[in-house]
Amino acid sequence: MKQIDAKELDFRTLNERLRQETDDIEILNCCGQRxxxxxxxxxxxxxxxxxxxALGAYLNGAEITVGGNAxxxxxxxxxxxxxxxxxxxxxxAGYAMRGGTIFVKGxxxxxxGIHMKAYQDKIPQMVIGGAAGSFLGEYQAGGVIVxxxxxxxxxxxxxxxxxxxMHGGKLFLRSRxxxxxxxxxxxxxPATKQDLKEIHNIxxxxxxxxxxxxxxxxxxxxxxxxxxxxxxxxxxxxEN
Amino acid sequence: xxxxxxxxxxxxGCAIAAVISRDGNRMSGEGMIHAMxxxxxxxxxxxxxxxxxxxxxxxxxxxxxxLFFDSRDTRKACEAFLKTGFEICHSERxxxxxxxxxxxxxxxxxxFVAPLQSVLRDLQLDEKxxxxxxxxxxxxxxxxxxxxSSGKNMGTFKAVGFPEDVGVYYQLEEYxxxxxxxxxxxxxxxxxWWGGAHPFALLDYSVVHxxxxxxxxxxxxxxxxxxxxxxxxxDTEVITYIMDYLLRRQGLTLNEAAGVIAAPFWxxxxxxxxxxxxxxxxxxxxxxxxxxxxxxxxxxxxxxxxLMALNDRLKxxxxxxxxxxxxxxxxxxxxxxxxxxxxxxxxxxxAGGEPVVIRVKEGVQL
Numbered sequence: 001m002k003q004i005d006a007k008e009l010d011f012r013t014l015n016e017r018l019r020q021e022t023d024d025i026e027i028l029n030c031c032g033q034r035x036x037x038x039x040x041x042x043x044x045x046x047x048x049x050x051x052x053x054a055l056g057a058y059l060n061g062a063e064i065t066v067g068g069n070a071x072x073x074x075x076x077x078x079x080x081x082x083x084x085x086x087x088x089x090x091x092x093a094g095y096a097m098r099g100g101t102i103f104v105k106g107x108x109x110x111x112x113g114i115h116m117k118a119y120q121d122k123i124p125q126m127v128i129g130g131a132a133g134s135f136l137g138e139y140q141a142g143g144v145i146v147x148x149x150x151x152x153x154x155x156x157x158x159x160x161x162x163x164x165x166m167h168g169g170k171l172f173l174r175s176r177x178x179x180x181x182x183x184x185x186x187x188x189x190p191a192t193k194q195d196l197k198e199i200h201n202i203x204x205x206x207x208x209x210x211x212x213x214x215x216x217x218x219x220x221x222x223x224x225x226x227x228x229x230x231x232x233x234x235x236x237x238x239e240n
Numbered sequence: 241x242x243x244x245x246x247x248x249x250x251x252x253g254c255a256i257a258a259v260i261s262r263d264g265n266r267m268s269g270e271g272m273i274h275a276m277x278x279x280x281x282x283x284x285x286x287x288x289x290x291x292x293x294x295x296x297x298x299x300x301x302x303x304x305x306x307l308f309f310d311s312r313d314t315r316k317a318c319e320a321f322l323k324t325g326f327e328i329c330h331s332e333r334x335x336x337x338x339x340x341x342x343x344x345x346x347x348x349x350x351x352f353v354a355p356l357q358s359v360l361r362d363l364q365l366d367e368k369x370x371x372x373x374x375x376x377x378x379x380x381x382x383x384x385x386x387x388x389s390s391g392k393n394m395g396t397f398k399a400v401g402f403p404e405d406v407g408v409y410y411q412l413e414e415y416x417x418x419x420x421x422x423x424x425x426x427x428x429x430x431x432x433w434w435g436g437a438h439p440f441a442l443l444d445y446s447v448v449h450x451x452x453x454x455x456x457x458x459x460x461x462x463x464x465x466x467x468x469x470x471x472x473x474x475d476t477e478v479i480t481y482i483m484d485y486l487l488r489r490q491g492l493t494l495n496e497a498a499g500v501i502a503a504p505f506w507x508x509x510x511x512x513x514x515x516x517x518x519x520x521x522x523x524x525x526x527x528x529x530x531x532x533x534x535x536x537x538x539x540x541x542x543x544x545x546x547l548m549a550l551n552d553r554l555k556x557x558x559x560x561x562x563x564x565x566x567x568x569x570x571x572x573x574x575x576x577x578x579x580x581x582x583x584x585x586x587x588x589x590x591a592g593g594e595p596v597v598i599r600v601k602e603g604v605q606l
Contacts, residue, residue, distance in 0.1 A: 011281065032278030032575025050575045052278070069587065071573055072558050090574075090589065091558055109589050110555045134555065134592065159591060160508060181511070 001026045001046065011035055011052060018045075027051075032071075037064050040081075053090075056083045059100060072109070075102050078124070084209050088130070097124040097143065101202060104128045105210045106151060110159070111135045116169060118142025125199075127206045134159030137225075141168040146199055148174045148206075148217060156180065163225055165233060171225040172199055174217070182225060185233050191222035253557075254438075254450035255279035255403070255424035255572045258540040259580075260547045263566040264604035266294055269412025271580045272422040276403040278575040279424060282450075285341075286432025287425025288406035289398025291389075291439040291446040291542050292417035294606050300393040302329050302352035303371050303443075308434055309347040310384030318378060318385045319351075325374060326353035334397075334410070341405040346434055350395070368443055368488060372467075375442060379471045386435045386472075391444030393606065394542070398423075398437035406437075418600055419547055421540045423448035430474045439542070440472065440480040446542040447483065449476040450572055451557050454535030462530035476539075482531050483541055494541075494548050498595035499524045501533045502553045540570055545606060546599035555592030562587040568598045 002023045006014050011033040018025065018036070023043065030036065030049035037045050037055065040062035047055075047066045055071070056064045059078035069087035076095045088106035096115040099122040107130030114135065116124050124143035130151040136158050137145050149157040157175040163186040172191060173180070182188045196218065207214045257275040261267060269292055276288070296304050305322075309315040322328060331351045336342075355370050363370065375387045389396040394417075397410040403424040423438035429452070430436060439446040453459065453475040460470050460478050466489070468481035479501070486497040503525045512518035525532070536556030541548040549570045551559050560574045562584035569577040569584060577584050590596045600606060 030575075031579055032573055034281065050578045052573065052575060069574055071575065088587075090560070091555065109558075110592065133589070 001044075003028055006030050006033055006049070009033065037062055056081070059083065061100075069106070074104075075100065075126075078102075079122075086210070089128075091133070093128075094124065094126045094145075097126070098122055099124050101205070102126040103202075103206055103209055104130070106130045108132045108136075108147075111138050113140055113143070113145040113171075114138045116140050116143040116145065118169060125202050127199075127202055129206065129210065129212075131155045132158045132162075134161050135164055136162040137166055137169070137171050138163075139165040139167070140171070143169045144172070144199065144202075145169070146172040146174075146202065150174075150212070150217070163227075166225070167227045167233060169226075170198075172196075173223045173225070174220050175223060176221045177223040180223075185228055185231050186225050187228045188223050188225045191224040195224050196222060253282050254426050255282035255576070256422065256448045256450050256538060256540055256559075257569075257571040257576045258419070258421040258448070258542070258547055258549070259567055259569050260293075260419035260598050260600070261566050262568065262598065262601055264294070264418045264600045264606055265566060266416035266418055267420065267567075269295075269407060269410075269415045269417065269420055272420045273404055273407035273412060275569075275571060275576040275580045276407070276422050276424055278579050279571070279573055280402065280404065282426060282572065283402055283424030284426045284432075285402050286400055286427050287398070287423070287437035288401050288403030289396060289423050289425075289437045289439050289448070290403070290407060290410070290412060291394065291396040291421045291441060291448070292412070292415050293394045293419040293444075293542055293544070294417040295395055295415040296352070296393050299330065299352040300606075302354050303390055303392055304395050305351040305353055305375075305387055306334065306389035306395055306397075307349050307351070307378075308386045308388060309349065312347065314382070314384040315347055315349065318382055321378070321382070322351060322353065322374075325359045325370065326351075326355055328353050335414070336409050337411055339401075339405055339409050342399055342401045342409045344400065344434075350389075372442060372484065376467065376469050380469045388435065389441045389446075391441060391446070392544070394441075394444050394446070394544070396439045396441045396446055398434065398439065400432055400434055400437060418606060419542060421446060421448045421542050421547070423450075427474070428452060433473070435472045436474045438476055440474075440477045442480050442484050443488065444542075444544040445480055445483050445487070447476055447480045447539055449479060449537055449539045451537030451539075451552065452535050453478070453533055453537060455533055458530055459533060479533065479537075479539060482533070486528070486531070487543070494543075494597050495595055496520070496524060498548070498550050498593070500528045500531050502550055502593040502595075503532050504553060504593055538572065546597060548598075549590060549596040551590060551592045551594070553593035558589070560587060560589055561596055570596070 007029040032052040034052035041060040057076040072090040091109035110133040538557035
């Protein structure tokens with residue numbers, strides 16, 4: 001794999017270098033450069049260090065792997081491809097994502113999956129291995145978000161106000177969620193075997209990337225949340 | 241042709257960073273300059289600044305006043321005014337380094353002062369209140385003079401420019417402090433000028449802020465009732481005065497003050513199972529409704545012996561905390577911490593409205 005040392009490169013220079021390359025690339029010493037891999041449609045990137053915000057924004061088919069943590073807005077508006085994070089992600093991961101898959105081994109900050117959407121065969125998916133912060137799936141309009149709660153078993157699987165403004169898509173939480181309060185406009189129920197079949201393939205991928213046993217992951221209750229079509233959001237910005 | 245506003249994407253939003261040694265070990269200000277480098281694009285060159293704590297041990301019993309003057313005459317007039325209420329133990333021009341990146345410099349001086357006991361007795365004021373009133377008086381009444389730092393054994397250094405340049409300009413490598421905060425500014429609603437750069441400081445409190453306060457005017461009107469004057473044309477200033485009011489004048493703890501400015505939603509309070517905590521939050525929200533700060537913010541408050549990091553309750557801005565040995569780091573981006581401490585441990589993001597208070601261990605001489 002060809003290498004680029006990002007140590008002395010600002011985000012513009014680094015991204016210009018990336019666009020000139022056609023091979024798979026390992027980027028060393030990332031430290032806050034934004035938009036890495038933005039809009040890339042093929043090849044693989046392997047990132048060392050801490051990439052900056054909006055990693056893989058508008059990603060269009062490329063595969064990005066990060067050895068450690070990523071910052072805010074991972075996969076902002078991504079269209080296709082994969083982003084695999086071996087650490088945690090900051091806020092707003094998968095922001096307005098419309099296709100492709102994000103795998104996070106660790107936890108996600110606030111607003112993961114905000115404004116995710118789907119159209120025909122474009123169904124974005126995000127798997128968070130640890131816990132998720134507040135406002136998970138805020139204004140979710142489509143796609144699938146899975147939170148596994150595998151790290152820190154004592155921590156509640158999601159923060160406050162999950163699914164606020166949700167009007168499409170599905171959310172899977174590997175928990176009974178007895179201590180989680182969902183808005184009235186969303187329906188939370190125990191996931192059936194049929195439900196879990198929908199996420200079986202991405203869970204297999206997750207296990208392959210991060211060396212987990214799928215049987216152990218599945219050996220726990222899941223809750224599935226969908227918008228309540230009989231009770232949709234109205235008047236969200238008043239009577240508050 | 242130079243692209244106009246709206247034709248070019250400016251990927252900005254202020255940047256903050258901070259570090260503290262829990263053992264009270266003093267660090268040069270250079271680290272904070274480097275921490276700001278990976279966040280360069282969060283600022284636009286219209287403001288940068290730093291606060292250092294423990295930097296004036298030789299004058300630690302004196303208030304260190306840092307002032308901007310527009311002319312020599314203003315300085316002379318201001319000095320004459322200061323002498324009516326203070327003993328000036330030492331005064332000097334703050335050393336700076338000429339840099340092409342820093343222009344339109346005001347005259348920048350510092351004064352190590354002690355309020356005259358006879359004046360305090362006459363006015364029946366305690367020392368700190370007298371210093372605050374003096375700062376307010378200079379900033380509102382003395383045209384061309386601004387006090388931008390007024391604490392003991394601490395100081396802020398700020399300018400129009402990128403923070404990396406501002407740090408070099410003020411020769412921060414020459415100072416050693418047990419805690420530092422840093423800010424890179426991208427002004428959105430108000431002018432970028434020297435007085436408007438962060439940190440905003442009053443006594444030993446200093447605030448660096450990334451965000452935009454929607455409640456600014458409500459907060460300002462309330463705090464002005466208690467003698468604070470907002471003169472620096474930017475929203476962050478009011479946070480500093482609110483913290484001084486809540487901590488010094490009302491005697492709240494840091495956690496209580498955080499509960500006022502980043503109060504949980506009533507719904508969240510209703511669901512609290514810890515009844516003492518619930519009662520406390522109801523009390524604070526009821527007593528200080530006008531000091532709730534809404535809109536996005538992440539701030540670091542510096543004070544004597546510690547730092548407090550706090551996000552707005554919705555957490556509309558990013559903030560990361562990490563540790564290494566005796567040091568705790570706070571920054572808008574993890575990359576900033578990694579730049580100066582690649583092996584930082586326990587990296588985490590505090591929840592919205594969850595204050596993170598780090599103090600130098602008890603018993604350490606600062």
